[in-house]
Amino acid sequence: MDDGLQSIGVFAARARLSAKALRLYDRLGLLSPAYVDELSGYRYYRADQVERARLVALLRQLDMPLARIAEVVEADGAEAADRLAAYWADVETRVAGQRTLAEYLRGRLSGRSSEMYGKFEVGTVDVAEQVVLTETRHTLADELPAWIGASLERLTAAARECGGVVGAPFVVYHSEVSMESDGPAESCVPVADEAAAREWLARHGRTWETRVRVEPAARLAFTRITKAQVAHPQILAAFEAVEEWPAGRRLEVAGPCREVYFADWDAAGPEDAVCDVAFPVR
Structure with a gap:
């Protein structure tokens, strides 16, 4: 055995760590001993491993996931810092x-809920029956924005083969989407030609859980918000404002909540782009 090696006790003292922590780092693949005695199982470390041991311990204090700690300690210089x-x-x-x-x-x-809800102007609008091309997915909140953008882009491209887009795209939340609940959510794009949409679906199969359906005529209770307000929990407050709307007490929610996006949503800035958050009511 190399005389320059240090026992786990000596090395732990130099690294200002416990032997238990060093065994954990070894088990996780973050810091392996330089030598393990086959007979006794004793672990030995080199002096030049002290810096890595201290770095791992400090990164753990940042609550960094173990997989990301491994990425940092394996990187060099500027890359590790990045x-x-x-x-x-x-x-x-x-x-x-x-x-x-x-x-x-x-x-x-x-008890200031009414004060918060008062920031939103709520009204109703009647929406005619429309044929929609839809894509449904179970997704958690952190993946939701990317999926909405990608799915609406796919559906809009498909709609061009079905007579074009004839209404504002929208997303229906059939159940809560959060970090614990995965919906599902349904992206919807209104199309002009139902027969063409069903022909398109027949050619493309059920890729991405796509389908064609008829969205019935409905009265929506809604409030309009900007892109800047879509972040959680502002959008949650908007939905609750619609649910708690005084006039809404004389109405009955008749379906799942939704977000309706307008044509300039992607191109406009956070204060200029608008969408409606709404519930069907009767």
């Missing part, structure tokens, strides 16, 4: 969202 920066940017985005959610919940718990 990986850490990317992780921390994700953390700050998540914490900012949680901070906003906490403020929203404080308002609800303190």
Whole structure:
């Protein structure tokens, strides 16, 4: 055995870690001993492994997932720093969202719900029956925005072969979409020609859970918001404002909630693009 190796006890003291932590890092593949005695099972480390051991411990204090810790410690110099920066940017985005959610919940718990809902102007609109080309998916909240954009792009391209798009695209939430609940959600694009849409579907099969259906005429209770308000929990407050709308107490919710997007949604800025959040009512 190399005389330059240190026992796990000596190495743990130098790295300011416990032997238990070193065994965990070994088991996780983050820091393996330089040598393991086959007979005794004793672990030995090199002095130049101290820096890696301390780095792993510090990254663990950031609540960094083990897989991302491995990416950082295996990278070199600037790349490792960039990986850490990317992780921390994700953390700050998540914490900012949680901070906003906490403020929203404080308002609800303190009885200020009506004050929050009063920020939204709610009305009703009658929507005629329409043929829609749809795509349905079970998805969690973190994947939802990307899927909505991609699915509506696919459906819009298909609609051009079915007489064109004849109404605002919308997404129906058949059940809650959150980090614990995966819906499903259904992207919908109104098309001009039902026969052409069904022919298109027959040619393309059921890729992406696509289908054609007739959306019945309905009265929608809705409020209009900007793209900047779509982030959770602002959009949650908008939906609840529609549900708690005073006039809505004389109406009965008749279907799942939805978001209706307008033509300039993707191109416009966060304060200019608008969508309706709505419930069918009767």
